[in-house]
Amino acid sequence: MSCHRIDELIELLEPVWQKNQELNLAQMLVKLAGEAGFEGELADLTDDVLIYHLKMQQTGEGKMIPGIAKDYVEDYDWKTAILKARGFDEDEIK
Template identity: 70%
Template sequence: MACHRIEELLELLEPKWQKNQELNLVQMLELIAKEAGFEGPLSELTDDMLIYQLKMGDSDKGAMIPGIQKDYVEDFDWKGALLKARGIEEEK
């Protein structure tokens, strides 16, 4: 894991750990994994899953992922875009 990912993980972990100061690191990882619905062994828990859960865990379950939300276009015309990309004008 690159240093910037470690720093991001620690930054996201701090507020959660402040709320659960009685837990040790392994217990905190187990808590986050349980909240994410992860049921495998901790050795298979990825940093991506931890980061995602720490970022999105308290948000509405129907909320869009921030990285996707910035690129989202409502009622996008996929067919028209594909035809235009292929150089075919869509008949109207």
């Protein structure tokens, strides 16, 4: 795991851990893994699962996944996009 991922995980973990100060690190990881629906061995828990789960906790229910939200375009015209991808000019499309 690279340093930036460790920093990101610690940054995301800090506010959650502040609310659950009675837990040690292993207990906190078990708690988060359970919340995320992870059922494997704790040794198999990846940083990706923890980071994704902690990010989704912050977004709130019914909100779009952060990685998808940045690319979302409202009222997107799929037909035009497909034709552009195939090399048609916008003037040719209309």
